Amino acid sequence: MTETKRNQGKDNVVFVGKKPTMAYVLAVVTQFGDGHPEVFIKARGRAISKAVDVAEIVRNRFVQNAIIGNVKTGTETIQDENKQNVNVSTIELVLKK
Amino acid sequence: MTETKRNQGKDNVVFVGKKPTMAYVLAVVTQFGDGHPEVFIKARGRAISKAVDVAEIVRNRFVQNAIIGNVKTGTETIQDENKQNVNVSTIELVLKK
Numbered sequence: 001m002t003e004t005k006r007n008q009g010k011d012n013v014v015f016v017g018k019k020p021t022m023a024y025v026l027a028v029v030t031q032f033g034d035g036h037p038e039v040f041i042k043a044r045g046r047a048i049s050k051a052v053d054v055a056e057i058v059r060n061r062f063v064q065n066a067i068i069g070n071v072k073t074g075t076e077t078i079q080d081e082n083k084q085n086v087n088v089s090t091i092e093l094v095l096k097k
Numbered sequence: 098m099t100e101t102k103r104n105q106g107k108d109n110v111v112f113v114g115k116k117p118t119m120a121y122v123l124a125v126v127t128q129f130g131d132g133h134p135e136v137f138i139k140a141r142g143r144a145i146s147k148a149v150d151v152a153e154i155v156r157n158r159f160v161q162n163a164i165i166g167n168v169k170t171g172t173e174t175i176q177d178e179n180k181q182n183v184n185v186s187t188i189e190l191v192l193k194k
Contacts, residue, residue: 045146046143046146047146048145048146048149049142049145049186052145052170052188056171060172060184068170071168073152073165073190074153075157089146091149
């Protein structure tokens with residue numbers, strides 16, 4: 001599935017995937033710089049750990065008045081390369097300043 | 098650092114580490130079976146993704162009236178094998194039934 005920073009036309013969502021952590025940190029910081037009061041960080045599967053890293057690095061090093069608001073977890077069913085349904089966990093963290 | 102299911106004498110905390118996911122699922126289900134109304138699932142670093150998997154699997158397959166309550170994230174500074182300080186992210190999920 002394609003990773004994109006945009007979600008239904010919303011700028012303030014960052015999907016965390018396979019790029020280096022700091023690429024996503026920069027994306028979040030940029031969106032705060034663009035005036036968004038809150039930025040959503042979303043990930044699934046193994047990228048979940050990286051999404052938490054992104055939120056923590058932004059908060060500790062770049063946007064120090066930012067707080068991590070609601071954290072939601074979920075499960076999505078996707079098809080793997082053999083067309084088998086597999087469940088993956090998802091996370092959504094909201095950073096607010 | 099040693100993984101342990103006990104934290105300051107509390108039974109209802111499961112630390113997620115390197116074992117297979119289902120080992121931690123079983124630990125959580127067991128603690129609900131022992132009568133705990135809520136179980137804390139904690140992890141850090143790359144085990145964070147697995148902790149979310151554990152909470153989602155418990156909720157979807159084993160304890161269907163369970164809800165994921167507050168989710169907290171944080172940063173801990175630990176020493177690596179070269180005595181360098183490194184930051185790791187942490188997560189704490191509360192499952193309640």
